[in-house]
Amino acid sequence: MKKNYYINFLNLLKAFETSAIDAQLDSTCKLILEEIAIGVSNDKLLTVSDVMNLKQFGSPATLHRKLDILLDAQLVEATFKGSNRRTKYIDLTESGKAYFVRLSNAIQAVHSNGQ
Amino acid sequence: MTPHLFWNNKAFTYIVLSLGFSAVYALNNLLTAPLLLAPGAHLIHLPSGIKFLLVLVFGAVGAFSIFTVSLCAALGYYFTGNIPLSLELATANAVAPLLTRKFFIDHASLQENLNNLSWKTLLSMGVMFSVLNSSLNQLILYWNQVITTLTDGLQIMLIGDLTGVMLMAGLIRLFLYAFKPDTGQMTGIDKD
Numbered sequence: 001m002k003k004n005y006y007i008n009f010l011n012l013l014k015a016f017e018t019s020a021i022d023a024q025l026d027s028t029c030k031l032i033l034e035e036i037a038i039g040v041s042n043d044k045l046l047t048v049s050d051v052m053n054l055k056q057f058g059s060p061a062t063l064h065r066k067l068d069i070l071l072d073a074q075l076v077e078a079t080f081k082g083s084n085r086r087t088k089y090i091d092l093t094e095s096g097k098a099y100f101v102r103l104s105n106a107i108q109a110v111h112s113n114g115q
Numbered sequence: 116m117t118p119h120l121f122w123n124n125k126a127f128t129y130i131v132l133s134l135g136f137s138a139v140y141a142l143n144n145l146l147t148a149p150l151l152l153a154p155g156a157h158l159i160h161l162p163s164g165i166k167f168l169l170v171l172v173f174g175a176v177g178a179f180s181i182f183t184v185s186l187c188a189a190l191g192y193y194f195t196g197n198i199p200l201s202l203e204l205a206t207a208n209a210v211a212p213l214l215t216r217k218f219f220i221d222h223a224s225l226q227e228n229l230n231n232l233s234w235k236t237l238l239s240m241g242v243m244f245s246v247l248n249s250s251l252n253q254l255i256l257y258w259n260q261v262i263t264t265l266t267d268g269l270q271i272m273l274i275g276d277l278t279g280v281m282l283m284a285g286l287i288r289l290f291l292y293a294f295k296p297d298t299g300q301m302t303g304i305d306k307d
Contacts, residue, residue, distance in 0.1 A: 003174070003227075003228075004122070004228065005122050005123075005128065005172055005173055005176075006122040007228050008171070008172045008173070008174075008228055008229050009122075009172050011228060011229035011230050011232055012168065012171060012172055012229055012232065012237075013291065014232070015229065015232040015233055015234055015236070015237050016234065016237075016284070016287050016288045016291055017288075017291055
């Protein structure tokens with residue numbers, strides 16, 4: 001492909017705009033994050049076991065590894081509800097919420113540019 | 116000047132980059148003259164950041180622009196008439212960002228069109244460029260007996276390059292953050 005400086009420039013701007021977190025998330029991480037976000041928006045937090053049961057996205061070992069990435073990236077956090085210390089729930093952190101706000105804003109921008 | 120010509124005609128790109136970079140270079144030297152603490156070593160050197168970003172985007176064309184401006188500055192101002200030293204310094208200035216770019220493409224899986232460039236990689240590249248640029252420049256000055264001790268100039272220039280690169284990167288990020296259009300609508304996820 002012919003060298004295109006403008007594409008290089010756009011990619012450089014993208015690097016300035018996106019955080020390191022976005023770069024390290026693969027598609028499986030994003031799918032799991034979306035499931036967690038849906039749970040949060042429905043006031044029904046997913047438990048760690050629920051995440052392990054998302055078999056359509058991969059084996060439990062893979063899911064566990066991807067959940068660790070999300071935890072390390074501080075997009076989600078494991079919490080307890082009340083006095084129940086046996087079940088861990090997965091909630092979005094402020095960074096996790098900001099991630100979806102950013103996506104939402106991007107979609108809004110595309111939508112308003114298209115009108 | 117059409118944007119199309121700038122992005123697609125190498126000769127035109129070279130001329131515009133050379134003129135732009137020389138303006139920034141001259142302005143920086145004017146504004147930060149008191150911070151020139153050792154030969155060739157500013158404590159804050161914003162053109163270093165621009166140099167690094169130019170080569171990142173424009174590759175060899177950007178490096179050639181830097182070579183030209185550095186050569187003119189060395190020949191006409193810093194080391195008047197000293198052609199070999201000016202050529203060596205200009206080459207070092209052009210090669211340092213180009214080598215950094217090539218190293219990350221060859222050894223850190225960076226794509227040629229920067230498609231997978233992340234903020235973290237950008238900062239790592241900035242550090243590598245600063246070390247290379249200051250080392251090469253100060254080694255050449257030492258080799259040519261312009262300076263007698265290597266470490267003093269090296270320390271100052273390394274700090275200057277690092278602050279230049281980081282300030283530039285920070286300013287661009289701040290600018291993009293400040294002027295990015297905000298549609299203001301939130302998803303249902305943020306319930307606060």
